[in-house]
Amino acid sequence: MIYFVGAGPGDPELITVKGKNALEAADLVIYTGSLINEELLKYCRSDAELINSAGLDLVEMIDLMEKANNEGKYVVRLHTGDPSLYGAIGEQANILSQKDIPFENIPGVSSFLAAAASVKRQYTIPDGSQTVIITRIEGRTPVPEKEQLSKLAEHQASMVIFLSVSMIDNVVEELLQEYKPDTPIAVVEKASWPDERVVKGTLSNIAQLVKENQITKTALILVGEFLEKTGVSKLYSKDFEHEYRASK
Numbered sequence: 001m002i003y004f005v006g007a008g009p010g011d012p013e014l015i016t017v018k019g020k021n022a023l024e025a026a027d028l029v030i031y032t033g034s035l036i037n038e039e040l041l042k043y044c045r046s047d048a049e050l051i052n053s054a055g056l057d058l059v060e061m062i063d064l065m066e067k068a069n070n071e072g073k074y075v076v077r078l079h080t081g082d083p084s085l086y087g088a089i090g091e092q093a094n095i096l097s098q099k100d101i102p103f104e105n106i107p108g109v110s111s112f113l114a115a116a117a118s119v120k121r122q123y124t125i126p127d128g129s130q131t132v133i134i135t136r137i138e139g140r141t142p143v144p145e146k147e148q149l150s151k152l153a154e155h156q157a158s159m160v161i162f163l164s165v166s167m168i169d170n171v172v173e174e175l176l177q178e179y180k181p182d183t184p185i186a187v188v189e190k191a192s193w194p195d196e197r198v199v200k201g202t203l204s205n206i207a208q209l210v211k212e213n214q215i216t217k218t219a220l221i222l223v224g225e226f227l228e229k230t231g232v233s234k235l236y237s238k239d240f241e242h243e244y245r246a247s248k
């Protein structure tokens with residue numbers, strides 16, 4: 001059996017209990033070495049085989065999984081954050097299905113959730129944005145025309161931009177087509193890692209701050225009023241009756 005496991009954003013305590021159990025049981029772990037906190041591998045048995053996927057292509061990876069599965073081994077494919085975002089499990093899962101190799105997905109804590117914790121904010125705010133847009137800017141891989149940043153920015157929703165900090169000038173240029181220059185923006189590098197850094201600014205100065213701090217990778221760009229504004233939720237208001245509480 002193959003388990004695709006979300007490793008969480010970095011802090012080894014931010015893997016799920018189910019994910020940790022899978023690591024503890026695994027005979028073979030193929031992990032994304034460029035992004036995974038290797039502290040997580042301490043959960044593995046001392047006799048488990050640990051392979052960094054950085055040097056593997058898709059065929060080599062599937063071959064490893066298939067061989068281990070045929071030998072009755074327990075295989076974990078460890079992906080950063082949650083595997084459903086900006087990962088490559090789709091193509092691996094397709095081939096496994098074609099080969100009738102069973103697999104399961106175990107979700108993880110995505111880095112965008114760790115980043116909200118880092119800035120101590122909530123993306124959805126009462127009387128404010130009720131929507132979170134998760135996106136990235138076009139780089140070496142394309143983004144559909146209808147999802148260009150300037151078009152998504154029209155919504156003025158809370159926004160999380162992955163994989164784009166090295167193109168911060170382009171990000172700012174696109175956002176400025178819709179957002180005001182004083183819109184709050186934060187860049188969170190290595191959210192939940194011991195060397196996490198948070199840089200806060202506005203659309204006017206964030207590019208300069210990112211460059212001054214030499215943030216070039218493993219970072220998220222958070223944009224929107226949620227970084228400053230907090231509303232008051234009706235949920236705990238005395239006058240707001242709901243299923244579990246009558247109004248007072």
Ligand SMILES: C[S@@+](CC[C@H](N)C(=O)[O-])C[C@H]1O[C@@H](n2cnc3c(N)ncnc32)[C@H](O)[C@@H]1O
Nearest residue numbers: 081082085086110111162163190191218219220
């Ligand atoms: C290939 S994507 C994988 C995303 C992952 N599946 C997730 O749910 O977080 C890698 C990008 O995610 C973001 N990222 C991953 N871990 C991060 C962290 N701990 N702090 C900030 N950004 C992170 C960065 O934008 C990085 O370039």
